[in-house]
Amino acid sequence: MDLSKSMEDDKDKLAALGNLLATTMENITSNFRLGFGSFVDKVVMPYVSTVPEKLKEPCTGCAPPYGFKNHMPLSLNTQEFEKQVKAARVSGNLDAPEGGFDAMMQAIVCHEAIEWRKKSRKMLVFSTDSGFHYAGDGKLGGIIKPNDGQCHLDEQGNYIMSIYQDYPSLSQINVEVKKHKVNVIFAVTGDQLSIYKRLSEHLEGSTAGKLEKDSSNVVELVKDQYSKITSSVKLQDNVNNDFIEIKYFSSCLGDKRENTNECKGLKVGDNVTFEARIEIKKCPENQTAWNQTVQIYPVGLNEALIIDLQIICECMCEKPWNEEKNSDKCTHGNGTYACGTCSCNEGRSGNKCECDSKDIDLTTDEARCIFGNDTKPCTGRGICHCGVCECFQRQNPEETVTGRFCECDNFSCDRYEGEICSGPSHGKCECGECECLPGWKGSACECKDSVETCIAPDSDQICSGHGDCKCGICECFESEDQRYSGRYCEECPTCPGLCEDLKECVQCLVFESGPLSDEECKNCSFIPEEVSEAEVKEPEQRLCVFRDDDDCKFKFVYTLDENNKPLVWAERTKDCPEPINILAIVLGVIGGIVLVGLALLLIWKLLTTIHDRREFAKFEKERQMAKWDTGENPIYKQATTTFKNPTYGGRP
Structure with a gap:
């Protein structure tokens, strides 16, 4: 998975889908294992910033950049998968393409570190929302050493040669994909789908599918692409x-x-x-x-x-010095013997030059050697001598070509498990067709002429009534919602079962609830047995779990007897949620509103007091800084003016 910053939301979604992915795949194959690895890009310029601070944290909350890391080898532990995906931190780089090819190469060739099994079908799901770097791009960062296609993971699963050798080329990856038989699924976003579809055309056994922006459809995508891969043989x-x-x-x-x-x-x-x-x-x-x-x-x-x-391109016997002119090995010396055959002189024909071409019509003779509508004399498996077919001899003396026109043989019949007509104990080959011995049938006499092997030991129905017996093997029926399987078609993991049909009767008979009336309840075809805990104890039993109108969960287990009638074991108690304390909720809400009101009032009073004190302090400061007051105004003038008469001497 690409763990650059843009894939952060996809990572969380993939972790949550881990168990669902495992469950889905286990319904298809019992040998399913899951692993997890991530990649960013080479830790050199210009792919990532090499500023020391950016090398530690290229983006807020991001891990230091790296090339590729194998977080979790293939395992059956889906909980560990979820844990590893959640624990993996996203990182950041500078350019749009990522170092996905480095990751693909290491994931394919590192068999021991990834823990691939030799005989397993290997699937590599490549998830990204960006393009890819390939061979030659490494020169931008000063990396000129070509990729060697070898495994370079250390004990912690880190790719240690990321900054020392170039990205692999597409042809290198294709060689390793073909060598190790790996199927690649490109799960990419819509804007990258066309690029990866073109890429998959050049990569054997690969497909590309559209990934939603948050990777929510990864399970369906893997399931669909896996079905396409496993439903075809190329x-x-x-x-x-x-x-x-x-x-x-x-x-x-x-x-x-x-x-x-x-x-x-x-x-x-x-x-x-x-x-x-x-x-x-x-x-x-x-x-x-x-x-x-x-x-x-x-x-x-x-x-x-x-x-x-x-490839035989020349034979020593064809050399001129190995030819025998007018050899006695040809009738009356009428030909040259070389490489075991006679080349007849003019006017002679036949395998040993025994025919006189002057006295015969070659066209007529050859027509007598043609079988039906065939265009070759002696059906191409013999030579026509004077109007008579001489069939070729086989290297294996037990294989013979016979018939007037060499049209029959005892070796071209259908084979089963490598044996003609399934071996002499089943039949023999006569003129290209198997003649089966009593008790056997089929084109290769591979099938028993009975249906005993299609009937289960505890049943009298052929293929449990869910299939046809063909060649002693059950061929199970399939429909859109039902797919039977098993040796006797006795299993149906996709069938809806009888849970819904039995639900209402269990409700009324055990819990006296449900939609059925008393009369309808009496008409139920079974009486459930009440148990303390309903659990599956035998393979043919199925567990049913429902919730009623009161949101209570009830469970029961059922199976079918030999007459296909249900046997039901119901858990006698329901699992109901605790009742809601309405009074406590109402009082709590009222109390909360009062407390919030008091808190708001106190905050308002506090803010008002603080504001008043600030205004008063401001007033006091301005008053102290004033140079005059109302009693000593320097520009104040009296309303009257007094003048002194100079001639007045003060006498009365």
């Missing part, structure tokens, strides 16, 4: 030259045989057969290429058919 080969051509043919699940190397829409138990035709287009100029090892393998599976191919 054959590939390692031929990469122009002188070998391999063509594949199959009818898949239909009757029409087509030129294809892929069959889709398969389910568990389906058998498909492929035919591979290898054609040598020309002889390689380099003699070392005359011996080839061809591998044909199904994509995503650790299996392969290995063919040691020897």
